[in-house]
Amino acid sequence: MFVTPLSISNLVLAAAAGPEAGAVEAGKGSPLEALVVQTLAPIGVAVLLLASALCVYRIVRGPHLADRVLASDTFAVLVVGIVVLLAIILENDLFFDAALVVGILGFVSTLAFSQYIGDRRRAAEAARAHAGGVGLSPGEAAP
Protein backbone atom coordinates (compact mmCIF):
# COMPACT_ATOMS: atom_id res chain seq x y z
CA MET A 1 0.00 0.00 0.00
CA PHE A 2 1.20 3.46 -0.86
CA VAL A 3 2.17 5.41 2.25
CA THR A 4 2.09 9.18 1.91
CA PRO A 5 4.95 11.06 3.61
CA LEU A 6 4.02 12.90 6.77
CA SER A 7 4.26 16.64 6.16
CA ILE A 8 2.27 19.77 6.80
CA SER A 9 1.08 20.02 3.23
CA ASN A 10 -0.21 16.47 3.26
CA LEU A 11 -2.01 17.09 6.54
CA VAL A 12 -3.63 20.20 5.09
CA LEU A 13 -4.66 18.24 2.01
CA ALA A 14 -6.09 15.47 4.17
CA ALA A 15 -8.02 17.99 6.26
CA ALA A 16 -9.36 19.63 3.11
CA ALA A 17 -10.43 16.27 1.75
CA GLY A 18 -12.81 15.85 4.68
CA PRO A 19 -13.57 13.02 7.06
CA GLU A 20 -13.57 10.40 4.31
CA ALA A 21 -9.85 10.90 3.69
CA GLY A 22 -8.56 8.01 5.75
CA ALA A 23 -11.34 5.61 4.90
CA VAL A 24 -10.21 2.05 4.29
CA GLU A 25 -11.48 0.29 1.21
CA ALA A 26 -13.92 -2.34 2.39
CA GLY A 27 -14.33 -5.82 1.08
CA LYS A 28 -11.72 -8.26 2.34
CA GLY A 29 -14.50 -10.75 1.88
CA SER A 30 -14.58 -12.29 5.34
CA PRO A 31 -17.99 -13.31 6.70
CA LEU A 32 -16.84 -12.26 10.17
CA GLU A 33 -16.20 -8.66 9.12
CA ALA A 34 -19.78 -7.41 9.39
CA LEU A 35 -20.18 -9.21 12.71
CA VAL A 36 -17.10 -7.48 14.13
CA VAL A 37 -17.94 -4.02 12.85
CA GLN A 38 -21.63 -4.05 13.73
CA THR A 39 -21.77 -6.10 16.94
CA LEU A 40 -18.49 -7.02 18.62
CA ALA A 41 -16.70 -3.66 18.41
CA PRO A 42 -19.65 -1.69 19.92
CA ILE A 43 -19.83 -4.29 22.71
CA GLY A 44 -16.11 -3.73 23.28
CA VAL A 45 -16.67 0.03 23.48
CA ALA A 46 -19.38 -0.59 26.07
CA VAL A 47 -17.01 -2.77 28.12
CA LEU A 48 -14.30 -0.09 27.98
CA LEU A 49 -16.81 2.56 29.05
CA LEU A 50 -17.72 0.39 32.03
CA ALA A 51 -14.03 0.14 32.92
CA SER A 52 -13.75 3.93 32.52
CA ALA A 53 -16.62 4.35 34.99
CA LEU A 54 -14.66 2.25 37.51
CA CYS A 55 -11.62 4.50 36.97
CA VAL A 56 -13.77 7.61 37.47
CA TYR A 57 -15.00 6.11 40.74
CA ARG A 58 -11.38 5.82 41.88
CA ILE A 59 -10.57 9.35 40.70
CA VAL A 60 -13.47 10.76 42.74
CA ARG A 61 -12.98 8.54 45.78
CA GLY A 62 -9.20 7.92 45.91
CA PRO A 63 -7.84 8.71 49.36
CA HIS A 64 -4.34 9.64 48.20
CA LEU A 65 -3.44 11.92 45.29
CA ALA A 66 -1.41 9.09 43.74
CA ASP A 67 -4.62 7.05 43.52
CA ARG A 68 -6.26 9.73 41.44
CA VAL A 69 -3.24 10.13 39.16
CA LEU A 70 -3.04 6.37 38.72
CA ALA A 71 -6.73 6.13 37.84
CA SER A 72 -6.49 9.00 35.34
CA ASP A 73 -3.47 7.32 33.72
CA THR A 74 -5.49 4.12 33.32
CA PHE A 75 -8.37 6.22 32.03
CA ALA A 76 -6.10 7.55 29.25
CA VAL A 77 -5.19 3.98 28.31
CA LEU A 78 -8.87 3.04 28.19
CA VAL A 79 -9.49 6.02 25.91
CA VAL A 80 -6.74 4.71 23.61
CA GLY A 81 -8.60 1.39 23.49
CA ILE A 82 -11.90 3.13 22.73
CA VAL A 83 -10.28 5.13 19.91
CA VAL A 84 -8.81 1.94 18.40
CA LEU A 85 -12.24 0.30 18.45
CA LEU A 86 -13.78 3.43 16.93
CA ALA A 87 -11.23 3.16 14.11
CA ILE A 88 -12.63 -0.30 13.39
CA ILE A 89 -16.28 0.76 13.68
CA LEU A 90 -15.93 3.88 11.52
CA GLU A 91 -13.42 2.22 9.16
CA ASN A 92 -11.06 5.17 9.27
CA ASP A 93 -7.26 4.92 9.57
CA LEU A 94 -6.74 8.37 11.02
CA PHE A 95 -7.96 7.29 14.47
CA PHE A 96 -4.75 5.33 15.01
CA ASP A 97 -2.77 8.60 15.03
CA ALA A 98 -5.22 9.94 17.62
CA ALA A 99 -4.63 6.79 19.71
CA LEU A 100 -0.87 7.38 19.70
CA VAL A 101 -1.33 11.03 20.69
CA VAL A 102 -3.67 10.15 23.57
CA GLY A 103 -1.15 7.59 24.82
CA ILE A 104 1.70 10.12 24.76
CA LEU A 105 -0.40 12.74 26.57
CA GLY A 106 -1.37 10.26 29.30
CA PHE A 107 2.27 9.30 29.86
CA VAL A 108 3.48 12.90 30.04
CA SER A 109 0.73 13.96 32.44
CA THR A 110 1.52 10.99 34.70
CA LEU A 111 5.19 12.01 34.81
CA ALA A 112 4.32 15.64 35.59
CA PHE A 113 1.95 14.70 38.42
CA SER A 114 4.51 12.26 39.80
CA GLN A 115 7.08 15.04 40.00
CA TYR A 116 4.56 17.10 41.94
CA ILE A 117 3.63 14.28 44.32
CA GLY A 118 7.25 13.36 44.99
CA ASP A 119 8.30 16.91 45.84
CA ARG A 120 5.14 17.93 47.67
CA ARG A 121 6.19 17.03 51.21
CA ARG A 122 9.69 18.50 50.91
CA ALA A 123 8.34 21.71 49.38
CA ALA A 124 5.83 22.06 52.22
CA GLU A 125 8.58 21.57 54.81
CA ALA A 126 10.80 24.11 53.08
CA ALA A 127 7.94 26.62 52.98
CA ARG A 128 7.22 26.07 56.67
CA ALA A 129 10.92 26.51 57.57
CA HIS A 130 11.07 29.65 55.47
CA ALA A 131 7.99 31.12 57.14
CA GLY A 132 9.09 30.25 60.67
CA GLY A 133 12.71 31.20 60.21
CA VAL A 134 13.86 27.99 61.95
CA GLY A 135 14.60 24.46 60.84
CA LEU A 136 16.66 24.20 57.69
CA SER A 137 19.83 26.20 57.44
CA PRO A 138 19.99 28.64 54.50
CA GLY A 139 22.33 26.37 52.58
CA GLU A 140 19.87 23.46 52.74
CA ALA A 141 16.75 25.41 51.89
CA ALA A 142 15.08 24.25 48.71
CA PRO A 143 15.03 26.84 45.94
Added chain:
Amino acid sequence: MNGDFWPTLVDGVAIAFALGGLFFMIVGAVGIVRLPDVYHRIHSASKCTTLGLLGLLIAAALFVGTAEVLLKGLLTMAFIFVAAPIGSHVLAKAAHRDGAPTWSGTLSDDLDEA
Protein backbone atom coordinates in the same frame (compact mmCIF):
# COMPACT_ATOMS: atom_id res chain seq x y z
CA MET B 1 -11.96 -25.23 0.73
CA ASN B 2 -13.35 -21.93 -0.45
CA GLY B 3 -11.58 -18.61 -0.78
CA ASP B 4 -12.96 -17.26 2.45
CA PHE B 5 -10.78 -19.45 4.63
CA TRP B 6 -7.75 -17.25 5.27
CA PRO B 7 -9.58 -13.93 5.82
CA THR B 8 -11.96 -15.69 8.19
CA LEU B 9 -9.07 -17.24 10.08
CA VAL B 10 -7.30 -13.87 10.43
CA ASP B 11 -10.49 -12.21 11.64
CA GLY B 12 -11.09 -15.02 14.11
CA VAL B 13 -7.58 -14.59 15.53
CA ALA B 14 -8.22 -10.83 15.73
CA ILE B 15 -11.46 -11.45 17.66
CA ALA B 16 -9.59 -13.71 20.08
CA PHE B 17 -6.92 -11.05 20.68
CA ALA B 18 -9.59 -8.37 21.17
CA LEU B 19 -11.46 -10.50 23.71
CA GLY B 20 -8.24 -11.09 25.62
CA GLY B 21 -7.44 -7.38 25.59
CA LEU B 22 -10.92 -6.45 26.80
CA PHE B 23 -10.66 -9.07 29.55
CA PHE B 24 -7.43 -7.59 30.87
CA MET B 25 -8.81 -4.05 30.58
CA ILE B 26 -11.86 -4.84 32.71
CA VAL B 27 -9.78 -6.87 35.18
CA GLY B 28 -7.35 -3.96 35.59
CA ALA B 29 -10.18 -1.50 36.17
CA VAL B 30 -11.84 -3.78 38.74
CA GLY B 31 -8.47 -4.14 40.46
CA ILE B 32 -8.10 -0.37 40.63
CA VAL B 33 -11.38 -0.18 42.51
CA ARG B 34 -11.01 -3.26 44.72
CA LEU B 35 -7.35 -3.42 45.81
CA PRO B 36 -6.40 -1.96 49.19
CA ASP B 37 -3.57 0.57 48.68
CA VAL B 38 -1.75 2.64 46.06
CA TYR B 39 0.96 0.08 45.32
CA HIS B 40 -1.51 -2.76 44.77
CA ARG B 41 -3.51 -0.54 42.44
CA ILE B 42 -0.40 0.35 40.43
CA HIS B 43 0.24 -3.37 40.02
CA SER B 44 -3.29 -3.85 38.70
CA ALA B 45 -3.18 -0.82 36.41
CA SER B 46 -0.02 -2.09 34.73
CA LYS B 47 -1.83 -5.25 33.68
CA CYS B 48 -4.58 -3.11 32.23
CA THR B 49 -2.12 -0.95 30.30
CA THR B 50 0.29 -3.47 28.81
CA LEU B 51 -1.71 -6.65 28.23
CA GLY B 52 -5.05 -4.99 27.50
CA LEU B 53 -3.74 -2.48 25.00
CA LEU B 54 -1.45 -5.11 23.44
CA GLY B 55 -4.43 -7.34 22.70
CA LEU B 56 -6.58 -4.54 21.29
CA LEU B 57 -3.83 -3.11 19.06
CA ILE B 58 -2.85 -6.54 17.67
CA ALA B 59 -6.53 -7.22 17.00
CA ALA B 60 -7.00 -3.91 15.18
CA ALA B 61 -3.83 -4.40 13.10
CA LEU B 62 -4.89 -7.92 12.10
CA PHE B 63 -8.46 -6.92 11.37
CA VAL B 64 -7.70 -3.91 9.17
CA GLY B 65 -4.62 -5.53 7.71
CA THR B 66 -2.97 -2.66 5.83
CA ALA B 67 0.71 -1.76 6.17
CA GLU B 68 -0.07 1.71 7.53
CA VAL B 69 -2.25 0.43 10.35
CA LEU B 70 0.25 -2.30 11.17
CA LEU B 71 3.03 0.29 11.41
CA LYS B 72 0.99 2.67 13.57
CA GLY B 73 -0.13 -0.18 15.82
CA LEU B 74 3.46 -1.37 16.27
CA LEU B 75 4.57 2.21 17.00
CA THR B 76 1.85 2.66 19.64
CA MET B 77 2.68 -0.73 21.16
CA ALA B 78 6.41 0.08 21.34
CA PHE B 79 5.69 3.43 22.96
CA ILE B 80 3.24 2.00 25.51
CA PHE B 81 5.62 -0.82 26.40
CA VAL B 82 8.38 1.70 27.14
CA ALA B 83 6.16 4.32 28.77
CA ALA B 84 3.93 2.20 31.02
CA PRO B 85 6.68 0.69 33.24
CA ILE B 86 8.41 4.06 33.50
CA GLY B 87 5.18 5.77 34.51
CA SER B 88 4.33 3.09 37.07
CA HIS B 89 7.83 3.19 38.57
CA VAL B 90 7.94 6.99 38.83
CA LEU B 91 4.45 7.13 40.31
CA ALA B 92 5.19 4.41 42.89
CA LYS B 93 8.39 6.14 43.96
CA ALA B 94 6.64 9.51 44.21
CA ALA B 95 3.83 7.98 46.30
CA HIS B 96 6.41 6.41 48.60
CA ARG B 97 8.26 9.70 49.04
CA ASP B 98 4.99 11.41 49.84
CA GLY B 99 4.28 8.77 52.49
CA ALA B 100 1.25 7.11 50.94
CA PRO B 101 -0.34 4.73 53.45
CA THR B 102 0.33 1.02 52.93
CA TRP B 103 -2.04 -1.87 53.41
CA SER B 104 -2.26 -3.21 56.97
CA GLY B 105 -1.02 -6.61 55.79
CA THR B 106 2.21 -5.24 54.28
CA LEU B 107 5.13 -7.30 55.65
CA SER B 108 8.20 -5.17 54.88
CA ASP B 109 9.26 -1.95 53.16
CA ASP B 110 12.81 -2.22 51.89
CA LEU B 111 12.84 1.27 50.36
CA ASP B 112 11.86 2.79 53.72
CA GLU B 113 14.68 1.02 55.54
CA ALA B 114 17.32 1.98 52.99
